[in-house]
Amino acid sequence: MRKVYQMLSNPLGWLFPARCLVCGNPGQLGQDLCRACHTALPWLEHACERCALPLPEHGVCGACLQHPSPLDAVHAAFDYRFPVDRLLPRLKFHRDFAAGRMLSQCVAAHFSSFPRPDALVPLPLHQLRLRSRGYNQALELAKPIAKVLQIPLQHGLLVRRRATAAQSTLDAHTRQRNLRGAFALHPKARLPKRVVLFDDVMTTGATLHAAAQTLRQAGVHHVEAWVCARVA
Numbered sequence: 001m002r003k004v005y006q007m008l009s010n011p012l013g014w015l016f017p018a019r020c021l022v023c024g025n026p027g028q029l030g031q032d033l034c035r036a037c038h039t040a041l042p043w044l045e046h047a048c049e050r051c052a053l054p055l056p057e058h059g060v061c062g063a064c065l066q067h068p069s070p071l072d073a074v075h076a077a078f079d080y081r082f083p084v085d086r087l088l089p090r091l092k093f094h095r096d097f098a099a100g101r102m103l104s105q106c107v108a109a110h111f112s113s114f115p116r117p118d119a120l121v122p123l124p125l126h127q128l129r130l131r132s133r134g135y136n137q138a139l140e141l142a143k144p145i146a147k148v149l150q151i152p153l154q155h156g157l158l159v160r161r162r163a164t165a166a167q168s169t170l171d172a173h174t175r176q177r178n179l180r181g182a183f184a185l186h187p188k189a190r191l192p193k194r195v196v197l198f199d200d201v202m203t204t205g206a207t208l209h210a211a212a213q214t215l216r217q218a219g220v221h222h223v224e225a226w227v228c229a230r231v232a
Contacts, residue, residue, distance in 0.1 A: 047075075080230060091137050159184050
């Protein structure tokens, strides 16, 4: 884990010492996070193997037993609670790339022992939303993770072909309907056999399911998802 943090640390740390983005104290290991806040992060210890829903112990939740997912597995680094529920919006809506870098460090360390896929694919934004925001937060988080874990990053494999309504404003059923036909493969894409989809937050999983179904229909053998945080 120390090696992961060192590889992702600020190269100008000697000039600008790291400060904890949560409490303001000096950071550790070149991180913008102190030891106490790192320990207190809402690490997700026990969760459903198919949807990463927090559970008392590892297993498969009732919903996944009744309704099989197009994803082979979902893994989340954090439960979506303080301070992660403050740090991710700072990246997503306020261009706080320091928060994104710190979260990428944590996520890369958390997933460092996992089997490596053939490709890490961050969920794409539609061009209209990308122009409005200026960047894709999933891609910004995924780039350093792919680099340090030495996983090929294929951010052009999937394209968002419809400008869907924001998922946060919809209920679970409407989210699924909202995403029908939302994704397509890039016409020149070369399909890997094992893909890990990456996103910042998973709520109902509708977006990840829609992307996974597109890959499955194209013939991808194994599709799972890694997310920074899971909403309980």
